Structures are given as structure tokens and as C-alpha cells.
Amino acid sequence: MNFGYHEDCLDHQTGYRHPESPDRLRAIRRSLSRQHGVEYVAADPAPESAVTAVHDAGYVSAIKEFCDDGGGDWDDDTVAVEATWDAALAAAGQAMWAAERALAGDDGRDTPFALGRPPGHHAVADDAMGFCFVNNAAVAARSVIDEGDADRVAILDWDVHHGNGIHDIFYDVGDVYYASIHEDGLYPGSGDVDETGEGEGEGTTLNVPLLPGCGDADYCAAIDDFVGPEFVAFDPDVILVSAGFDAHRHDPISRMRVSTEGYGALTTRMRDIAEEADAGLGFVLEGGYGLDTLAESVTMVHEVFDGREPVEPDEEVKDRATKVFADLRDQGFGEK
Numbered sequence: 001m002n003f004g005y006h007e008d009c010l011d012h013q014t015g016y017r018h019p020e021s022p023d024r025l026r027a028i029r030r031s032l033s034r035q036h037g038v039e040y041v042a043a044d045p046a047p048e049s050a051v052t053a054v055h056d057a058g059y060v061s062a063i064k065e066f067c068d069d070g071g072g073d074w075d076d077d078t079v080a081v082e083a084t085w086d087a088a089l090a091a092a093g094q095a096m097w098a099a100e101r102a103l104a105g106d107d108g109r110d111t112p113f114a115l116g117r118p119p120g121h122h123a124v125a126d127d128a129m130g131f132c133f134v135n136n137a138a139v140a141a142r143s144v145i146d147e148g149d150a151d152r153v154a155i156l157d158w159d160v161h162h163g164n165g166i167h168d169i170f171y172d173v174g175d176v177y178y179a180s181i182h183e184d185g186l187y188p189g190s191g192d193v194d195e196t197g198e199g200e201g202e203g204t205t206l207n208v209p210l211l212p213g214c215g216d217a218d219y220c221a222a223i224d225d226f227v228g229p230e231f232v233a234f235d236p237d238v239i240l241v242s243a244g245f246d247a248h249r250h251d252p253i254s255r256m257r258v259s260t261e262g263y264g265a266l267t268t269r270m271r272d273i274a275e276e277a278d279a280g281l282g283f284v285l286e287g288g289y290g291l292d293t294l295a296e297s298v299t300m301v302h303e304v305f306d307g308r309e310p311v312e313p314d315e316e317v318k319d320r321a322t323k324v325f326a327d328l329r330d331q332g333f334g335e336k
């Protein structure tokens with residue numbers, strides 16, 4: 001794969017014991033150093049105009065000033081230093097690069113993966129939250145549409161948390177489809193089945209809140225039965241995966257049971273859906289807080305594009321997942 005990576009992303013220091021640390025990127029790079037076919041690209045940081053296309057100008061000047069003044073605790077978990085704003089622009093720039101390369105036809109071994117931090121999917125139009133300052137995937141999606149390179153973008157967010165920021169930013173627009181598979185009840189508490197979009201965006205928001213304990217088979221079924229048919233029908237020009245790896249069974253902050261091999265199975269599905277939809281495919285890093293499992297899982301995604309066939313899950317879909325799937329069918333999602 002081709003990885004978007006910018007040194008500025010290491011300078012966003014969050015302090016001793018914060019789970020969202022620069023060591024996340026170092027662990028990924030260390031693991032990828034043992035792989036063939038890994039290329040790094042340092043794409044340009046996002047221009048501020050791309051950021052203000054999804055974030056309020058007032059918020060952007062406030063957070064910039066906060067960082068210029070040395071940073072501090074923006075909220076209980078969202079910590080900034082002076083270098084945070086540049087890191088956030090760098091991370092958003094890598095996401096824009098991933099969307100642009102995917103649209104330009106980079107696929108297979110050249111599939112783009114933006115390795116930026118701080119992550120983005122919790123950042124709402126007018127606020128930073130949940131370790132996120134700039135909504136990287138949202139900036140990327142909006143910019144390729146505004147630039148005229150894409151008519152429609154679909155985003156699958158498989159981070160264990162609901163990406164409330166992407167959800168809200170695109171809730172009432174029809175040109176970006178946002179789908180999220182997340183742990184029900186976990187931070188930030190949003191993302192119910194009956195939140196399906198409004199106005200022009202009616203039917204282009206899909207929330208799959210799985211109960212704790214769900215794993216590979218449940219995630220694969222959510223993609224096979226809902227995300228895939230929805231995305232193919234939406235006919236996007238590019239699909240972005242907001243790729244957090246905190247649903248891993250050994251991640252310290254969730255109760256989900258996805259395995260490293262399972263992330264491979266999810267990856268093959270998204271590759272196949274992109275092919276069926278005749279869309280580009282790019283990945284944007286979100287969360288993932290077990291350094292080893294994060295590094296192994298990103299490496300697994302890379303290996304899939306390098307020819308590895310991951311083992312398919314052999315367990316049954318759990319009853320707790322089929323109940324959510326029935327609710328989704330009641331909302332009209334899935335195979336038409």
C-alpha cells in the first residue's frame with residue numbers, strides 16, 4: 001500500500017498516559033518496516049479553506065489561537081499543544097491525498113492509506129472532542145466533491161466509536177453516505193438505528209450499533225447485508241474507510257471481539273464493494289489504542305492488498321447482532 005505519513009503528526013503531544021499518543025504511529029511504522037511493498041508519501045497539509053469547508057470559521061480561529069497560546073485541555077480528553085494545529089492540518093492533508101489518489105485510480109498494491117493523527121471522526125463542525133480536532137475524512141470527502149473530482153463519496157467508519165462528527169456534518173446532504181459500525185453505548189453515545197439522515201440526506205446515514213461482545217462474523221455480516229448493498233446502490237465515486245482498530249478483542253478501551261484476521265476479512269469486503277461499485281478506495285486512520293494490535297491490524301490491511309487471503313470467520317452471527325439487523329431492515333436498509 002501507499003501510506004500518507006507526515007512527521008508533523010508526531011508533534012501532537014498528549015502527555016503521559018494518554019491513549020492517543022505519537023507512539024501509535026511509531027508502532028505502525030515499526031510493524032510495516034517488516035513488510036514488502038510499503039511506500040510512504042508525505043502529502044501537503046490541508047489548506048485552511050478545505051478545513052473551513054466542513055468546520056465553522058469561528059471554531060477554526062478559536063482552536064488555532066488555543067494552540068498558538070500553547071494549548072492545554074480543550075476538554076477532559078482532548079488535549080492540545082502548540083504543534084497540534086499543524087498536526088491536525090497534516091492529518092487532514094493525508095486524508096485528502098488518500099481520497100484524491102483513490103479517485104485517480106490507485107488500487108491494488110497502490111491503495112492509499114492515510115496514517116495521520118490526531119484522528120478526526122468525533123470533530124463536529126464547531127468543536128473538537130474525543131481526541132479529534134479536524135474531521136479528516138469529512139474534509140477529504142467534501143474537498144473531492146468541491147473540486148469536482150467526485151459527485152458522491154461513501155464513508156464506512158469501522159472504528160469502535162460512533163463517528164458523530166462525520167455523521168452530523170453530512171446528516172442533511174445527499175452526496176456523502178456515512179455508515180458506521182460501532183459499539184452501542186460507548187462514547188459519544190450517538191448513532192442509533194433510526195438516525196437515517198434528513199432532507200436531501202434522508203437514507204444516506206446508516207448506523208449499526210452492535211452490542212458489546214460482537215466480533216468478526218457480526219462485523220462481516222453488517223458489511224455483507226447492509227453496507228455493501230447500500231454503497232453499491234448509492235454509486236459513489238470513492239469509498240473512504242474511517243479505519244479505527246479499537247474494536248480489536250485486545251484493545252484496552254472497548255468490549256468488541258474483532259481479531260486481527262477479522263480486519264483482513266473486513267478489508268477484502270470493502271475492496272470487493274469498491275470494485276462492484278466501480279469506486280476508488282482509500283483508508284483514513286482513526287482510533288486504535290493497543291499499540292501491538294493497532295500495528296498488527298494496519299499491517300493486516302496492507303497484507304490484504306499485497307495478496308494475502310485472510311481466513312473467513314467461522315463463528316455464527318450472534319443473536320445480539322441479528323436483532324440490530326432486523327431493526328435495520330425495518331428502517332428499509334439492506335438488499336432491496
Ligand SMILES: [Zn+2]
Pocket residue numbers: 159160161244246286287288
Ligand atoms: Zn475509536
